Amino acid sequence: MPFNSYYNAKLLLTSEYLVLNGAKALAVPLKFGQRLRVEENEHGLISWQSIAHDGSSWFNGKYAVGDFSIIESSNPDIAKYPQQLLIAAQKLNPGFCISSRGCNVISTLNYPLLWGLGSSSTLIAAVAGWAGIDPFKLHFEVSKGSGYDIACALSNGPIVYSLRGKKPEYEGVTFSPSFADKIYFVYQGNKQDSAEGIQTYYNRNSNPDIEIINSANLLTDRMLHASSLPEFEHIIREHEILISNLLDAPAIRQTIFSDLPGEVKSLGAWGGDFCMLTWRDNPELLSAYLKSKGLETWFNFNDIVL
DSSP, X not given: OOEXXXXXXXXXXXXXXXXXXXXXXXXXXXXXXXXXXXXXOSSSEEEEEEEOTTSOEEEEEEEETTTOOEEEESOHHHHHHHHHHHHHHXXXXXXXXXXXXXXXXXXXXXXOGGGOSSHHHHHHHHHHHHHTSOHHHHHHHHOOSOSHHHHHHHOSSOEEEEEETTEEEEEEOOOOOTTGGGEEEEEOSOOOOHHHHHHHHHHHOSSOOHHHHHHHHHHHHHHHTOOSHHHHHHHHHHHHHHHHHHHTOOOHHHHTOTTOSSOEEEOXXXXXXXXXXXXXXXXXXXXXXXXXXXXXXXXXXXXXXX
C-alpha cells in the first residue's frame, strides 16, 4: 500500500487538437510536477489531502475504502475527481485497495494549480502507479484527451507522441535548440478547461482532412530539427495559420501580441494557459514588454524544460 512517486508537468508545442486525430506532436516534460505519497492508517477510510505549491491545503476529502463513496470533503465538486480515479483504478485492478485498512493520500504540486500544466494528468499517472496499472488505460477511462500529457508525466525529456488506432506511441527525442535562450513560455492568466476545449473541437472537427494531419506532422518534424531562430519562427507562423484556420479562431498574435518583434504561438487549449514566444533582446526588456500587457509570469525554455 505505501507509495511515493513524482510525475512531470508538461507543455504541448505542436499539433494541439490534431494530436487527437493521430497527428505527431512535439511535447516537453517540465521541471514542475506533482508528488503522490500514500501511507497506511487504521481508520478504515482514505483520507485525501491536496497541497498547493505554497504549502497550503486546497482540498481535503475522506472516502470509504470499499466503494470510494465520499464521506466528507472541503469541496463536493473537487471531491468527485479523486473518487472517479479510484473507481476507475479498481475497475482496471480489482484488487486495488480491497484489503486496505485505510490510508492517507497526500498529493503535492510544486507550481500554481491555475497554470494548467497537468495537475490532472500527473494525478492520473500517480494513481496508476499506486494501483499498479497502465496509466494510459486509466487516462482513457476518465478522459477524452490524447494522452500526450501522461507520456510527459513518465518521460525524462522531450517526446514525439501520436495515437495509432487509439493506442499511444511515443519516443524520446533530442530537442535542445541552440537558440533556446531566445524561447520563452508566458502564462496568460486565464485557466482553460481542457476537457471543454476538446469537446468543442470534436464537435467542430470530428474528422479533419488527411492533408491537415500531414501538415501538422511536417511542422512537428521541422520544429524538432529547426537549426536557426528565423527558421523556428517561420514554423511557428505556419503552425498558427494551420490551427487558426482549423478552429476558425484568431491567432494570439492578432489578439494580444500584434507588436511583438518575434513570433508567438498558442499552446494547448487556445485562449489561455501558456503561450510560447521568441525574444532576441534583453530579458529585462521582455519583462517590461509583458508587464505592459498585464502579463507577469514567464520562463525561459532552459529554466523549465527537462
